[in-house]
Amino acid sequence: KVLLASICVAYLAVKWTSPWFDAESLKGARVLVTGASTGIGEQMAYHYARFGAQIVITARREKVLQQVVEKCLSLGAQKALYIAADMSSESEPAQVVDFALEKLGGLDYLVLNHIGPSPFSMWTGDVDHTRWLMNVNFFSYIQMAWRGLAALEQSRGSLVIVSSLLGKMASPFVAPYTSTKFALNGFFGSLQHELAMNKSNVSLSICTLGLIDTDSAMEKVKGVISVPAYPASDAALNIIITGATRQLDLFYPWFTYVVAACKDMFPSVTNFIIQNSFTYSP
Template identity: 30%
Template sequence: MDFSGKVVLITGASSGIGAATAVYFAKLNATLALVGRNVANLNQVASDCETVGSIKPLILVADVTKEEDNERVIAEVVEKLGKLDVLVNNAGKGASGSIETTTMEQYDDIMRTNVRSVFQLTKLAVPHLIRSKGNVVNVSSVAGQRSFPNFLAYCVSKAAIDQFTRCTALELAPKQVRVNAVNPGVIVTNFHREAGMDEDTYKLYLKRCEETHALGRVGQGSEVAAAIAFLAGENTASFTTGVCLCVDGGKHAMCPR
């Protein structure tokens, strides 16, 4: 794969899957626009990208839950980089909670970050993607395909992203814009810690995941990044749209335990 001359915008690029995806695309010679809230982390990721690639990324400090920030992000990308070829909607968050314990504030927070921001950024990007005949890759989750207790708002948000992916794929296909998603299983990032797990619980969780993933292990960010690049590539997935691709070590296919 080669993304020379392609402009790739990645949200949530300051850590986890987003950071891994940025480095992966840098190796493929993409021109990158990296979006996140943590300036120090973004600078580090940009430095990592420059180490493996040849083009300095554009850093955009923004909060995807703010409409004005999203408008600025798309405008700056097109103004400074000239176009937009690939939008990777990666920014997201998780939180534990059941129907009895999830507050409306928590629910709204999850939906603003995981769904509303994706809707708005995609809507803003569409005119530019039509011009470039580009594509969108949404980062969903196996939780969009499978149901898990005590993670209600997150599961609902990712199921929404899967449906959003399929609907927009159908709407934009006549204009030659592809829309796909990846659905990761458990990936080694700070995601679960940020969702409230302490270190000891997280270690036990990863051990348990050896039984809940068919391949007997959890995944790495670079493995999800490779799937994102595959779906974004003209030479690898030019006839693929509306797909929600599980990158989860077979977790989606296993019976619940």
């Protein structure tokens, strides 16, 4: 109990000492958001639009992107453009960054959020899918980050990585997905050190999310697990604030911080809870 209380107090102390968010700072900000046709990415696009940012969004489905762009303009975006791209391709991730740099004349926020679809099921040996998912959820991230880094350095910008509690704690039925998120946390955790040691102008935020009520997530966990899902719009706003206030990380909802901090202290308890949270019979 004392340990748990200390972890909660540590979390609150970090939150209370966080820098103040100035919404005005996003007016005219040049932003690229990936995976913005649906879910959290779509909600981020709408928030940036309300703050008066200039936005480029991307995903694969052009028609849906078109509708999101129209809504962004109606919500107050100074500029809203889209580019359809497949992040499993070798060349398209870099082309998306180049498009944003050209259309916006630079970049203040690079928000990497997309994920490829992946089954919610026991691992049955599909290595090809895992390799493909690594391309979409990991390799495209590091490619885009590298392509955008010089522009972010120039603008004193922010790189925001949307990750998951499953990037810190493995769970059943998501082996390929959780591997991609662990890879992201490892890579960008290392990059955070390097940017700091180089006294870089770029801030790098890694966002750890719990279950969020997007259609794709809800479809997967329906009837299998009963964990509360948090609203995508609120998750999106928290990610944006984390980037704008140049914080190293976000834990949303707050208790993901406690779960991540406790999981290695009590591994057998954590494993028991995880394995018994699912409705499953072999």
